[in-house]
Amino acid sequence: MSYDIEIGRSKRARRTFSLDEIALVPSRRTRDPRDVSTDWQIDAYRFSIPFLGAPMDSATSPETAIALGRAGGLGVLDLEGLWTRYEDPQPVLDEIAALSGEDAPASTRRMQELYEAPVQPELITARLAQIREAGVIVAGSLTPQRTVEHYRTVLDAGVDVFVIRGTTVSAEHVSRNQEPLDLKKFIYDLDVPVIVGGAAGYTPALHLMRTGAAGVLVGFGGGASMRIQNTLGIHAAMATAISDVAAARRDYLDESGGRYVHVIADGGVGVSGDIVKALAMGADAVMLGTALARTEEAPGQGWHWGAEAHHGQLPRGLRTRVGTVGPLEEVLFGPSRHVDGTSNLVGALRRSMATTGYLELKEFQRAEVVIRG
Numbered sequence: 001m002s003y004d005i006e007i008g009r010s011k012r013a014r015r016t017f018s019l020d021e022i023a024l025v026p027s028r029r030t031r032d033p034r035d036v037s038t039d040w041q042i043d044a045y046r047f048s049i050p051f052l053g054a055p056m057d058s059a060t061s062p063e064t065a066i067a068l069g070r071a072g073g074l075g076v077l078d079l080e081g082l083w084t085r086y087e088d089p090q091p092v093l094d095e096i097a098a099l100s101g102e103d104a105p106a107s108t109r110r111m112q113e114l115y116e117a118p119v120q121p122e123l124i125t126a127r128l129a130q131i132r133e134a135g136v137i138v139a140g141s142l143t144p145q146r147t148v149e150h151y152r153t154v155l156d157a158g159v160d161v162f163v164i165r166g167t168t169v170s171a172e173h174v175s176r177n178q179e180p181l182d183l184k185k186f187i188y189d190l191d192v193p194v195i196v197g198g199a200a201g202y203t204p205a206l207h208l209m210r211t212g213a214a215g216v217l218v219g220f221g222g223g224a225s226m227r228i229q230n231t232l233g234i235h236a237a238m239a240t241a242i243s244d245v246a247a248a249r250r251d252y253l254d255e256s257g258g259r260y261v262h263v264i265a266d267g268g269v270g271v272s273g274d275i276v277k278a279l280a281m282g283a284d285a286v287m288l289g290t291a292l293a294r295t296e297e298a299p300g301q302g303w304h305w306g307a308e309a310h311h312g313q314l315p316r317g318l319r320t321r322v323g324t325v326g327p328l329e330e331v332l333f334g335p336s337r338h339v340d341g342t343s344n345l346v347g348a349l350r351r352s353m354a355t356t357g358y359l360e361l362k363e364f365q366r367a368e369v370v371i372r373g
Contacts, residue, residue, distance in 0.1 A: 016239075016241075017237055017239040017240050019269070019281075020274075022281075022371055022372060023369065023370055024280055024352065025367070025368040027356045027367075030356075031355075031357060033350040033353075038361060040285050042193060042195075042215055042262050043214050045160060047072055049346055050279065051288050052075075052139075053068045053073065054266070055078035055081070055140075055165060056078060056289050057082050058305050058319075059290075059299075059304065060075050061083065062077060062131055064299065065077050066130075066136055067297060067328050069136025074139050076163050078307070079146075080119055080142060094301075095110075097301040097302070099111070099319065112310045114310070116312075127140075128159055132158055137161065138159050138161070139160060140157075143164070143166050144166050148186075151186075151190075155191075162193070164196045164197075165195075165266075166198065184211040188212055193215070195216070197217020202244040203248075205263075215284075215285075218242050218245045218265050219265060219268060220234075220267050231314065238267065238278065239369075242265055242278055242281040242282050243281050246263055246365070247282075264284065265278035265279075267287075269287075271291070272342075272345045275349060276352040279349070279361060280367040280369060294331065295324070295327060295331050300322075302322060303321055305317060305320065325338060331344075331345060
């Protein structure tokens with residue numbers, strides 16, 4: 001069945017769907033939410049909630065990575081962020097939080113200046129050591145452009161899970177100006193699970209899986225702060241993207257003789273309803289940015305931004321006001337005082353799984369969905 005639509009006589013396009021355009025359907029059988037398991041495992045590491053903290057300075061600090069780890073998730077620290085550029089990043093965070101919300105160009109320029117400070121390898125080591133000393137699983141993220149430069153420092157610091165995250169990451173990056181990162185060889189040489197992305201379609205995701213990645217990020221990240229459609233004309237409709245990448249996972253499972261690659265939704269999952277739908281569409285876990293940026297402990301102090309907001313040549317994101325909902329414990333586990341899906345994210349996931357009749361996340365990927373009218 002083809003869903004191609006003719007835009008004009010020379011161009012056809014496939015109809016895709018965002019998470020806002022779909023909804024789950026209750027099942028004939030319901031469950032007790034207390035019986036539902038939200039456990040998730042990647043490689044040898046098991047988690048009680050399928051949430052990763054996005055490697056964004058406004059959402060994940062060493063302290064919040066530790067707190068999320070103790071809560072049962074995985075905090076991923078941006079190893080090119082303020083914590084590895086400044087011995088004490090708090091004054092910089094305070095300045096960014098105080099920037100004008102009206103004059104976006106001036107605020108962007110100041111952020112570009114603040115992020116011009118070089119990444120210091122000794123701070124990478126110190127920040128990851130801080131997380132490890134807390135007794136939680138350690139994860140750090142680099143962009144493809146900086147991976148070769150810093151990965152040895154990251155591994156020597158004892159990272160458990162390594163994340164290579166960019167707006168888009170391909171298995172076959174071609175450049176006439178520099179030697180590109182050979183993902184397949186790079187991942188093969190590492191002794192830790194590697195999560196790579198973003199990818200937004202079946203074919204690029206399948207190629208990333210063939211590199212040996214343990215997980216693939218779906219989407220471009222930074223859903224609340226990204227303006228990539230305005231600047232590059234690129235967009236990923238997340239419901240379709242997750243389903244496409246889940247199909248690549250299924251086909252690669254057959255192709256590889258049983259190797260399972262985890263699909264992680266990254267972007268556009270800022271409230272519990274979006275998280276639920278992302279998992280039902282086939283994601284194994286979700287990467288939280290906006291949801292964590294709303295916590296009282298968030299380093300962004302009610303503001304949210306990603307690396308795209310301070311790109312030196314082509315910024316394609318904004319520092320966005322997301323406000324504060326409550327402490328991390330309340331945002332994750334409640335009890336909630338809000339009816340907009342911004343708190344008790346785990347409770348909402350449990351209740352949705354119970355209402356649709358599923359006890360395990362893997363089973364929940366079979367939930368029936370409809371297109372909203």
